[in-house]
Amino acid sequence: MSETKFIHIPLLPLRGLIVFPGMVIHLDVGRKKSIQALEKAMMNDQHIFLAAQKESEIEEPKAADIHAVGTVAKVNQMLKLPNGTMRVLVEGMYRAEIQEFINEDTQFFVEIMELEEEHNKKAEEVALMRALLEQFEYYTKISKKISKETLDSVKDIDEPTRFADLIASHIRLKMSDKQEILETLHVSERFRKLLEIVSNEKEVVELERKIGQRVKKSMEETQKEYYLREQMKAIQTELGDKDGKSGEIADLKKKIEEKNLPERIMELLAKELSRYERIPQSSAESSIIRNYIDWVLSLPWTEETEDNLNINHAENVLNEDHYGLEKVKERVLEYLAVQQLTNSLKGPILCLVGPPGVGKTSLARSIAKSIDRQFVRISLGGVRDEAEIRGHRRTYVGAMPGRIIQGMKKAETINPVFLLDEIDKMSNDFRGDPSAAMLEVLDPEQNHTFSDHYLEETYDLSKVMFVATANNLATIPRPLLDRMEIISIAGYTEMEKLHIAKNHLLPKQLKENGLKKGQLQLRDDALLKLIRLYTREAGVRGLERQLASMCRKAAKIIVSGVKQRVVVTEKQIEALLGKPRFRYGMMEEEDQVGAATGLAYTSAGGDILSIEVSIAKGKGKLTLTGKLGDVMKESAQAAFSYIRSRADKLNIDANFHEKYDIHIHVPEGATPKDGPSAGITMATALISALSGRAVRRDVGMTGEITLRGRVLPIGGLKEKTLSAHRAGITTIIMPADNKKDLDDIPESVKEGLTFIPVDHLDTVLEYALMEENNESK
Template sequence: MTHDTKQVPLLPLRGLLVFPTMVLHLDVGRDKSVAALEKAMVDDQLIFLAAQKMVSIDEPKPEEIYRIGTLAKINQMLKLPNGTFRVLVEGLYRCEIIRFVEEEEEFVVEIQELEEVPGDSVEEEALKRNLLTQFEQYVKVSRKISKETLNTVLDIEESGRLADIITSHLALKIKDKQELLEIVNTQERLEHLMELISNEKKVLDLEKKIGERVKSSMEKTQKEYYLREQLKAIQKELGEKEGKSGEVLDLRTKIEKSGMPERVMEVALKELDRYEKIPQSSAESSVIRNYIEWLLALPWTEKSQDAIQIERAKEILDKEHYGLDKVKERILEYLAVQKLTKSLRGPILCLVGPPGVGKTSLAKSIAKSVNRNFVRISLGGVRDEAEIRGHRRTYIGAMPGRIIQGMKKAKTINPVFLLDEIDKMSNDFRGDPSSAMLEVLDPEQNSNFSDHFIEEAYDLSNVLFIATANYVNNIPGPLLDRMELISLSGYTELEKLHIAKEHLVPKQMKENGLKKSNLQIRDDALLRLIRVYTREAGVRTLERQIAKLCRKAAKMIVANEKKRVIVTEKSLEELLGKPIFRYGQMEIEDQIGAATGLAYTTAGGDTLSIEVTHFPGKGKLTLTGKLGEVMRESAQAAFSYIRSRAEELGIESDFHEKYDIHIHVPEGATPKDGPSAGITMATALVSALSNRAVKKEVAMTGEITLRGRVLPIGGLKEKTLSAHRAGITTIIFPEDNKKDLDDIPESVREQLTFIPVNHLDQVLKHALVEEKHESNKRGDRN
């Protein structure tokens, strides 16, 4: 049975629900809600109260409001100083929204009363008694409901009202309360409420158990602290300052103050408890002690304050390194990005270049420029994975890997970490260290670096890693993929002269106890020293020769032979002996069957002489000089091309049937490989077979195909510098390498003639002397 409908204003409630017969205060502030209140006060003071489905919505739509709520009477309305209204309402009875009449200014709804349906009287009475018992138990456990409230509830006779009043006092979700509001059958409402009270009581019991557990844990901690303090006092009275107990207390204090992550601290304290229980004579005792000391020695939170100032960094790099402009520019760009992003997530820098060009000292300068600690580990010859990841503690003499050892030396979590000679790592049956390095150098993984000795994850994400290598081809592909290469090619004569004057001479004079008043090395002497006593990409040999001059000068001064030694170009030979190298072309005159090539080695660029001779035979091709497979293939390709075009090149078409040919590359003890000697071999072959000399001032580099095409090569800058050091004046190179000319220092480019070619015909045109040498006919050679 239902009542007639009526139209009343609607007040949506947030996080609150009003039951029939309830009297409570509401604070109302929303515009629509205030308008609804005012309309209700003008009419009959009746207002419909319904809960919102979502508490977070400020202006709910009709579909976001529950359809069943409570019709209430406004008993009092008061405006507060902050503009909101405080309203005293009294719930009358359940109603259901039939439709929304008004939605714009305020909500007005048409509602219909929902009459309560009574259940079986006997069952209802039993349920009522059971419910009261459950509620009494709930009150005892929760301690949030007063005894007065309980007594009031116990006096209620009507089942439906009892259920409503109990529901209003329970800490239930709005959704659960709404379900109870919507149940009109009093018996069903009592049953559903009993289920909810039972669940709530279980939750409260669990909360109580957890509270008691926490309390006992705190009491245990306090008791342990009290007992330790007592033990400390007893030991102090007895004079036991030494001993294991004092040591354990000291270690515990250090662990707690170390700042290590919580998971690591738990492990450290657990190991310390084991250490405390194990006798000191036990072998395991020293293992655990060593492990704890390593955990304490590692930096966990210590950080050096970054001071990235581009001007200061530039000043330091310019002061400590002459030349290397592009390299320094790339480093400054890298630092600028770090300053803007405030993050080291980015490429790992890898400085690649021949020995002695300043890779390690450049990394030191970077550390100095950003105000970070510097640590270096050498990876040359490392062939055991445990060197990187550490040994497991089950092994005797186990230690952490070099990365963790380096972090211990660094003493901060954000050092500049130099991985020296990364291309010299090897592998054998003990594992592949380069694969272990993948985790170290991957910004996505190194925040949880795993060392077998430490076992717990260590964060390397704040470390600025810089690697160095001599030869990029020796670095495994996956490792190379994680690094950005910065190439250091070598120095020109002028750069070496400046480095010697500004850095090497002052350094060696200081190390050998000399002052400016004792020794002077003139510029002409330094230049000759660079030209005829050294031939290298870097400056290490140059520094050794300068050190030798300083020692000679020191001996003269101590023996009272001279008070001041002045080294000139003429006196250089007296002090250092005969020149080691000849400055100028590799050949004194144009040669038949000998061509100068340019090679790229781990020590930088180098010049390479290729010699060809032929003698009566049956077309046998002999290759000597410890050549690699690629170089042998280049010789075969050059030989085949010359056979295919013999007549056009001025060579007997049947030479391969009449002569045996021998190609030799001097310095037979040194392994040589690579395709870039292709055009050099072809030129030397054509020279020998056509009896035309090769110009002595020309050097060349380029790969050759069977059709005579010249393909691009790598390392043009390094090769050009080596040619310049050797006194070459003309360089023939592949046309596709023209873009690499910009990398060559201008002072070197001005002194050399560059001839770009794309076919062997062009090479021969520029490399060979026009006329044939009559004195060296083909059949005259042995």
């Protein structure tokens, strides 16, 4: 071994590169310290020490950032480039190790020690060299990145050290592996490491080659598919599709990619689009598939509006749009409060029940407005086909989705307020029962997977807030009714109508008829007269029509130049609208014998029902007229039987059923009437006629009667009370079991009424019939 040498030499740090002894390479040098180190080397013996940086990203390396072991190289050539960098040609000479950094401020200058190679037995090195050459040859053959000239030059080298370093310089290695090879001084050990690395690289290159072959095969298949598609386009053009479908298919693919769709819907559309692409444009199935793709793309799958959960805002909106209706408003505010706390509430299903004109539809629109949701309305009146709800299957000509999916398309969001108008007007025939299909729509446990026949994919309706409207609950199937929360809107009192007319209806009609606020003034007394004598309804639709008529007449007066301003008082109403159409108050003007006033519940709200009984000598024949239903006829029979059983106590001739013919009549015979609540009214009118005692004219009554005289509860007490209030009745006789319903009646109505709860007909007679001397009890 030669004597150890310590040399002072300039240092050139290398980034991402290691130079081995015997290796000739060009380097571009740009850093200031590195250029100064090169200049220093050229001034001396042209020798420079090349060592790699540990991290190539470091721009200004320190001593700790540079590997200690490197290569002493000779600078054979140096050229200054126009951009200021230096291009040098260096040749590696021998390994060395840094002992000390002498200067690293202006230039790198180090003291190094030459490292001696360690050799083993000559035979072992030769064997290892041959094994490495064999591996290198195979690696060269499969990688095709090393030229034949390079392989030939490697074969010509006999010196083991130079042979190992040259192979290490030509193989693609990690920086850490190259540095490890450089630092390995024992030649045999260096050969073993290179054998292991070359073997691993050979396997990697082999795998890369296989992957490349696979990719090539895949590309060939893609090219084949492209060729076949081009052929198909040519065929389509010959069949009549001149432009082919390429542009259309591309647009559809773009739409599918841009729309945020669930994965299952993306897969469905990809499948349908593939079918559409294969089928000629002239085929009938082509238009069916295209329509289906358009429908699926037009539906909201993930689009959702953000709810405005501000309860105060919602309350203000509801109060501005509607007067009264406290129960409905309270329910909407409860929904918002719970959603604000849970943030994961399923949409409620409300059913607003009441007569026409009470504001059910407009209330649903206000609910949507109050929570900033989209509003969609579909009318179910007259729907008798299940396909109207669930859609038609795609095999039918002209198939399309049902009304629910059509409504969701209009909404463009998955959480609208969805109004199902006139849900009680659905019917059924041989094509199916649409109310049965509505069960899935309105069931919170099922509607997150609503199935439409046309879509053939489940659709989530769980975030929709459904609001249904109905005039009569009796015609809604019980299972469907069970899925809805019923909110009754009975009708408005006179004072509520007055407020609604002044603040909502009249301003609306003034605007629609081109009048300014000051051009038509309607006094409160005139408005009250209009409500009492020109309308007879639970809602305000007829009232709005009368106000519209008045606005038109005022517009005519103003345009003709007669007046510039019309003021309507109570006396001027008749001049504008003609004679009154109804009487104010429908109760009898005098106490009558054989006539009693009952309270009825109709689709138009509450109404009063006058029941008349006349007696003539005969053989006990009972005649019922007035277009009565079976239930009312049975009530009359029950009352008749009760009177016969209690004739003595009621001071009635026990043989009246053999001596007299009895005729019970309910006026307005053209209007069908039915229901059990007229039972006590019929009994009272019968007893009055048979006993000669008059019935109090200011008493209205409602209740079902049994053969024992018991009074059973009825429905619609609020509506019946409002009708009694409108008719001027002051006393209402009602079943005792209906006392709980008094809370639903407005206080302004209850103030002018006396309610008498009864559980037996005897109590009814005490309050309804006058005494023999005509003094009321």
